[in-house]
Structure formats: structure tokens, C-alpha cells
Amino acid sequence: MKKDSELKWSDLKKSLQKSDKKELLNVIQELYKYSEDNRRYLLVRFIDKKEINKVMEEYREIVVNEFFPKKGYGELRYFVAENAIKEYSEASGDFVGKMELMLTYVENGVKYTNEYGDIDEEFYDKIYDMLDQFCALLKTPEGKSFYPYFRERLLKIRDDSDEIAWGFGDAIDILITKIENFFEEVQKDS
Template sequence: MAKEDSVKWPEVEEILQKAEKKELISLIREMYTSSAGDRMLINSRYLGERVKKKKSKLLEEHRKIIRGEFPPENESGKIRHAAAERAISDYSNASGDFVGTLDLMLTYVEGGIRYANIFGAADDEFYDNIEGMLERFCELLKTKEGQKYYPHFRERLANACRDSEHIGWGFEEVICVLVGDIEEFFEGEQKDTAE
């Protein structure tokens, strides 16, 4: 058998041309269930607008859950971080939508910043959760898949840094350092591609 990386598309195409329809459907099902990228490709290619509308509705439902944990929607001042974080995870698992997941992560961070501005000092768990989510967001944005979405989030990141000013407890510094690092990363990427 030929080494996997030495097999060329014409050889694969010839094998697939001879395959039974049931075999091909089974192969596609396996790809669909095991890879978010393959699932997104198949959905977008064959289900198009219907899937986009469903994803959009699902995204808004999960955004509402996250916003419901922060003011002004939540007037109690008690945040259920696990519920908000679960909404992000549930959306990601259900949709395979990378950019939507990033959007929800940043929505969570923005909610935390609003909360800190309204209610002032919070406990260490609060700061750790918000900072950790922003850190994970930035890590995903630096990935090959995430890099193309930086322009989509650039302004919201800058606003997060600005809006965290004067919160105190080192929170502003962490938020602005993470935002500054991601800005520096992408400025470096732009310089590298220009050269």
C-alpha cells in the first residue's frame, strides 16, 4: 500500500468512483460526525441557507443565555459562570461554528467587564473566569483557522480594554495585556506578509 502522504487525488478519485453508494454515504457520515470542519463544509454545501438561519437562531439563543448572567439582564448581581460557559460549549458542540463560538466567548468577556463596572470589586473566581475566557479567545484567534477573523473582532477587543479602565484589582492590566498581545501578534503577521 502506498504511503498516505504520497497518494494523489486521481488515485483516490478512481477508488471512490468504484465505491458503492452505501459505502460513500457511510464514509461521509463518519466524516460528518468526527470533524467539525467536515460537518460545516457538508452543511454549507448541501443545506445552505437553512443551516445558516438555524445557526443564527442558535447563536442568538446562546448569546441570550450568556447575557442573562450579566447586568442589565441580571439584576441580582450573582453570576452563574458555569451556565454562561456551558452555553458557549453547547453552542460550539451543536453547531461546529468556530466564529460563532468566538463571538460568544467575547460576549462573555464583555458581560464580565460591564458587571465589574457596575458592581465594582468581585471575588477572585470572577476575575479568573473572565480573564481565562479572554485568554482562550486570544489563543483560538491566533490559530490558523482563527486568524482570518481578527478584523471581525478587533474593535470589540479594543473596546474591552478601554471599558476595563479603572476597574482595579489588576483586572484592567490583564485585559489590556491580553488585548495588546493579540494586537501585536497580528501587527507582526501583517509585517511578515508584507515582506
């Protein structure tokens, strides 16, 4: 038998193709039971699209929890929050849901620094980078139609970050002003 490191998807795929439906369902059930991450992924991937908002709220909770858990202080494990956004997006294909989670990350980052004071450079970089990615998505053909939906929240982020030091407030202001100008130009052109 090959070592685990030598096994490839093609090897597994051959075995899975030989399995019957019941056997595959049993494997999926075991994966579902194995971890909370697996459960969320499978639910997002296969749940009826009418139920997707309920699952997205679970992912939003993961993001918010890194900043403001129900008890104690946020751990600021960026990778946990960022992975939740990535996992939700890849499993669901829900474009606006991904944007919703990204903006939730930024809103909670701004709220966190206003609540607890100056953080560190990595913190500000992570929050800014997520907002920058969000704005890039807004500029895409698929994202443009969602600008009116997110506009007020963007303006609130700009207002709430106004007094934040280390150039963060200024950087946020510039980024949101650029997106405002972009959409003013789009409106003029249409």
C-alpha cells in the same frame, strides 16, 4: 438487565441500529420535549445553517442573562454561561459563533464589574481566562481571518477595563496588547 452504571454507548448503539426511522424520530421528539437544553442542542445540531444565527442568539441570551437578566441581578453562574458556549460550539461546529459567544461573555463581565464595582478573584479569573482562550483561538489558522472583525470590540474591552482594580485592567491590557502585537507581526510577515 445491567444496572444503569454498567450500560455503555455500545449497548445503546446496538439497540438503536435495530430501530426503524420512525421509532428513532419519536425518540428524538421525546428528547426535544424533555428539556430546553435538549431542544437547543437538537436545533443547533440539525437546523439549516442559514438559521444558525437565530439559535446562536438564544445562546447569547443565556450568557448575557448570567450577568444582566431582564429582571433582578445576575446570578453569575459561570458554569451556565460557559456550558452554553461549549454546547453551542460542539453542536454547531460554528467557529466564529463560538468566538462571538466567548467575547460576549468577556464584554458582559467587564460591563458587570463597571456597573456593580469590585467582585471577587474567581470572577476576574473567569473573565480573564475566557479572554485568554478567545485570543488563543484568534491565533489559530482558522481564527486569524476573524481578527479584523473582533478588533474594535477587543479595544473597547481594554478601554472599559482600564480602571478596574486588582490587576484585572492591567492583565486585560497586557493580553490585548499581545494580540495586537501578534497581528502586527503577522501583517509584516505577509
